[in-house]
Amino acid sequence: HLQDPPEHVDAPAEFSFPPTFSVSEIKNKQRRHLMFMKLKQEKRKQKVAIKKKKKKERDALGDKAPPKEVPKTIENQRVYDETTVNPEDEEVAFDEGTDEFSAYFNRLTNPKVLITTSDRPRGRTVRFCNQLATVIPDAHVYYRRGLALKKVIPQCIARGFTYLMVINEDRKVPNGMVLCHLPDGPTAHFKVSSVRLRKEMKRRGKDPTEHSPEVILNNFTTRLGHSMGRLFAALFPHDPQFVGRQVATFHNQRDFIFFRFHRYIFKNEKRVGIQELGPRFTLKLRSLQKGTFDSKFGEYEWVLKRHENDVCRRRFNL
């Protein structure tokens, strides 16, 4: 009858006969469990055997062995972002030189931060705010009293504040932060998670002193990341007091910003000892709005759109 011409073969040339059964088809739970355990042990044995073989080959080759392969991580595989800032770019330098933070970076103003919460905060949030106030020099905590932020902002500007930080609370735990740079600066809205207060820190040192800490900003590479880096840098005074040996770190990894506060001591030229003091928390940027806080009518410079970020696991914005 009809012969299949060779180019028309779609099915694979070899197929196993009879078809193998998988462990999940066994209806009896105990037997299924046993078969699965056996399967796992088999796989583990095979893995160990492969590793041993590779190590043997490597030792046999000695010096001529190929270099060890670097394991792939999501950070390694990060898709190149075209907004990554080139340090010699004149246009970006001009943009940053004349933006809303230029007053701070040209040393015309000193930071003064107002920390408040959403209405009726519970104990954990209050303690968090107090600890933040010890970490950030020249920070003042005020009770919210149900006031509207749009009315608070002109009063803050009149009293010379440069930042307004509002910690939002949900179910007795801080979960959001609105950081508004005051004269007319951008407003960033963050999601706060993993808040650890001072008493929950292991092996912590004594309370932080009044000295201005140094600030470390890690891995803020894109244009948006640069704006965020400047936003965090402008919270702290320009000149850190190295006598205090305190450092605040904002580390960006995969769009999450980790805040840590340490005290360091140089044991000798190469070794440093660090003690973690102070609160620790993680931030994720949800939106950056141009102008002071106006969530309804303000213009947003960047908004986190979750479903558009889910398209590629290796693309980040900060």
Added chain:
Amino acid sequence: MADKSQVCSVWVGSETGILKGVSLSKKQAFNFCEMSCLSRDQEVCVLGWGDEHETEVLVGSVNGTVKTFSTEKGIFTETRQCGESTQGRFTGIAVTDSALITCVETGLLRVWKEGSTDTVEINAGTNVCRMRQNPSQRNQVATGGKENGLKVWDLERPETPIFTSKNVRNDWLDMRVPEWVRDMSFIPDSDKIVTCTGHHQVRVYDPASPQRRPVLEAHFGEYPLTALSLPANQDSVVVGNTHGELAILDLRKGLVRGCLKGLAGGVRGLQCHPSLPLVATCGLDRFLRVHSLEDRSLQHKVYLKSRLNCVLLSSKDLELSSSAVTGDVEEVKEEGGEVDEVWDTMEMINDQAKKRATDEEEAIVTGVEKTMKKRKVVK
């Protein structure tokens, strides 16, 4: 410089004062400015064509100057001072028969005539957000703003507007509905004007009808709509809001036809191409994006390092390049060749197979089906 500007099909104005030209066919962006004298008060507020043949771009800045950029020569040819920065930013710029029309935020609409220094002035109210010119009747302009309804002015009769819109009726709580016209556009081939508001409404007004209230009202989203544009042929409108959401709305019933994805920041400038189904958007996220309106997909995305304020599309075909044209011609020839080969094989068969072959020939000619026909021939 001149060759760079001649290739550019999209012009974008930025907050740093740089006029950027983008060539989508060559996938390159060029800055047209002097890097030494950049300043924030040269921030570009409005862009407009200086003439009908689109050889001159008018650039309006915050400090009140209007610069003319020639696309053929690639340099700024003229600078005029049309007001000071104290009078507010430019909200609209247009050209009629050698006169320049400018409008600022404080409501002062001026017509600057060539040669003479005196201007025809119209007071369009306070807080004007946008001024647009009617492309078919060049002496009509529309203005609108915050708590300042849509007004259509005829420049020959500057005392009163020829059409003043009325606010909609009080809402279900009997409270006055606030109005905030952010952008407007004249619908071609009719008298109607479509506006978008800061309270996420899109309204259509008809000066020809006796009612001064909007003829159609549609809602989109929860954030202020900042820009609006009409595509080439259909009765639809593209709007963008401060969250970077772009939508195509149908103007017959006022329903959302679809959304364009990709923008992360507020839309500042939006323009549809006059003939092709393409729309260019620029915004605060420092990207220029070109979407296709038919399948709502992103065609081009260009990173332009500063925040962008306004965009201007030229009417020429955006991806016109000679290589693309020859490519199409070649493809057509190849398909013709395949069909010929099939016909040649057909003639060698007997009648029965021929009938079957002719039936199948109506289907699309592909390689697989050629072999299928061969199989039946072998039988």
